[in-house]
Amino acid sequence: MRRGRRSYSSRRPSRRLSSNRRRSRANARPLALIAIVFVFTLTLAPPIKNYFTQRAQISALKSQVATDRTALEAARAELELWKDPNYVKSQARERLHFVMPGERQYIVTGSKEDPAPIDSNKVVSLLPEGAPWYTRLIASVTESGL
Numbered sequence: 339m340r341r342g343r344r345s346y347s348s349r350r351p352s353r354r355l356s357s358n359r360r361r362s363r364a365n366a367r368p369l370a371l372i373a374i375v376f377v378f379t380l381t382l383a384p385p386i387k388n389y390f391t392q393r394a395q396i397s398a399l400k401s402q403v404a405t406d407r408t409a410l411e412a413a414r415a416e417l418e419l420w421k422d423p424n425y426v427k428s429q430a431r432e433r434l435h436f437v438m439p440g441e442r443q444y445i446v447t448g449s450k451e452d453p454a455p456i457d458s459n460k461v462v463s464l465l466p467e468g469a470p471w472y473t474r475l476i477a478s479v480t481e482s483g484l
Contacts, residue, residue, distance in 0.1 A: 435470050445473070 419425050430436040437443045465477055 433470075435472075447473075 435443060435445070465474060
């Protein structure tokens with residue numbers, strides 16, 4: 339009987355030991371898998387972030403290039419207009435109030451909307467936004483003389 343007990347008792351701890359090993363291996367596999375996924379995440383996160391950042395920059399630059407091309411085409415069209423002498427004359431008349439020799443130019447100050455007399459101290463502030471430079475000069479000199 340002793341042999342049987344010995345053999346039985348010697349087998350029993352080995353079974354417990356092997357079942358503990360199996361349990362520890364079973365617990366170690368998911369932990370190892372989680373560790374591998376974590377390492378891959380840490381390894382791949384910066385390049386993926388850089389990729390998406392660069393894609394956003396490329397998209398922004400493409401839209402800027404499209405806007406710049408549109409502005410370039412508008413500038414080229416305006417340049418073509420300025421090559422026409424009639425357009426230059428019309429712009430000189432409109433913007434600078436130039437007149438051709440023998441013509442007379444009349445500048446009407448005030449408006450129908452404001453028939454009340456204008457306080458001479460506020461002449462410059464009442465001028466419209468697109469008033470020619472010489473009108474502002476005359477108004478400034480008039481205002482400073484008072």
